[in-house]
Amino acid sequence: MVPFSSFATAHWTSGSPRLERFNGFPSMNIQGEPAPGKSSGEAMQAMEEIVAKLPQGIGFEWTGLSYQERQAGTQTVPLYAFSIIVIFLCVAALYESWPIPIANMLMLPLGVFGATLATWSRGLHNDVYFQIGFLTTLGLTTKNAILIIQFAKERMARGEKLVEATLGAVRVRFRPVIMTSLAFFFGVLPLAIATGAGAGAMNAIGTAVTGGMMSATFIDLFYIPLLFVVVSRLFKVEQKPRAPGSGTDFTPSPEDGPGLSTSPGALPGRGDKPEPIIPSEGH
Template sequence: MAALNQRPEIMYAATPFNISFPELEVNVNVAKCKDAGVNVKTVLNTLQGYYGGLYASDFNKFGKQYRVMMQSHPDYRGKEADINKVFVRTDKGLMAPITEFVTLKKSYGPEFINRFNLFTSTTVTGTPNKGFSSGDAINAINEVAAQTLGRGYSHEFSGLTKEELSSGSQTTLIFALCLIFIYFLLSAQYKSYILPFAVLLSLPIGLAGAFIFARIFGVDNNIFLQISLIMLIGLLAKNAILIVEFALMHRLSGRSITQSAIYGAKARLRPILMTSFAFIFGLIPLMLATGAGALSNKSIGTAAVGGMLIGTIFGVFVIPVLFILFQALHEKISGVHPPSHQPSPLPEIILN
């Protein structure tokens, strides 16, 4: 415990019990039990029945089944001297005082013994220090445990920390599945396996903006920020899809690739700015949240605002460039080029 409290990543670590609770340790003299013909298990079961309680049988009453628990009355087991009144049966049928086979020793230990995964355990609660994430605190606990725990001792995480560890190992898989889904969906829409990269490669700009804002406002890389990143993938991809879709329409109408990219960006600039900034202003209260649940709200809001702001500002310049590169690459590989003629007028709703 002292080693944990000395780590700068952890602000506070404590156990929930007092280890100086007075108790009596029972030691069984196996040699005397064999000489008197008393089974050690019989001695232990007798103590269990008188002091700890022992399940005896069941009985039915009023249509319900009840359990019968055998245990001595508190008045006859509350003092150390009460053990002199307990007797155990020998193999010859005689009753012998149990104090002939056991000795009591005063000691100190926890008031309650907890178990975790069938092992005797104790709970250690820690809090990350300011400027450190929960992942830093987890790594510090693992390092201290490896250095200080002796043979036969181990440690395991539970509760929210265990969920964080299990979800953290799935984060990469979740992001990969999101990107693969978007890629195949756009491949079917554009009828190209190359052009979807114009959308996918524009996403890192917005995701980097989320981490920049998180660093500026002191937000840790936690599970809530990662949830916000998954949301940003869809929002940022939507803006890129709009520009690429309109640029592709202009390209198919006969314009050059560069002209198509410029027309597509100009046509969707106002709608993208309106929807993106409306979304950003709507998340500012979440970014500045206080009170209960403020940490999770700040993590989601800060990442979403930073990602959308930087992704929108830089995306309107980067996405047309990506369209030019990958559309030219697509036409070069496929050998399919749109006819070069006077472009047909597009519907008014597209140019507005």
């Protein structure tokens, strides 16, 4: 027998206790977490920059939560676009008009500005929880505009001019808008200031929603009337007057003769009671 030492030299060394493969290729699993004050997105970006410097033929793939985060990042823009389209269609169905919802859509940047500013001022990051609050802000931003514009349309249906009806709607709906917005703000505020386990997710959602709602509320009160008047005049939106007490549009025709009266008392069942017809003798 030939001893092993006569043709080879042996020494101890450290190595991986197991051999891993990913999609059939030899691989190495690298795990880590972001440093304090850094987001997971920044950590993933740093890893991608390091991998880009490796020799040709060596690649990488994200797995687990990192893979889900990357997938969610690519879906953000289509998700926002779909949300805006749904909001526009819902408002168009409410107003039964295509031009008027444009005034509501112009309010969205104000809510976006408030949500982004509040999140940035607290040092939070653009994570999935912020995106949830962001989507919520998009829907809530149009709420105040709906309260004012719908009331302005009803006043126009009663025969008021555009500017007069809009200003009257703002005066009447000012208190409901402020009260509902403050109620929502104080209801979500505990999320923004939460502490303890899971506070990061609650802070991200609460900060985005409260910031967007407050900016949309106090700025919308000045811009909603202006944008509604501008859009109505630009697209020549006119509200036909309605018959008193009816829910349908009512426009008297010029061809109607003198026998037709548009007063409430002239319509059966409205206003004064019609006098009974008494047949005369001989008929």
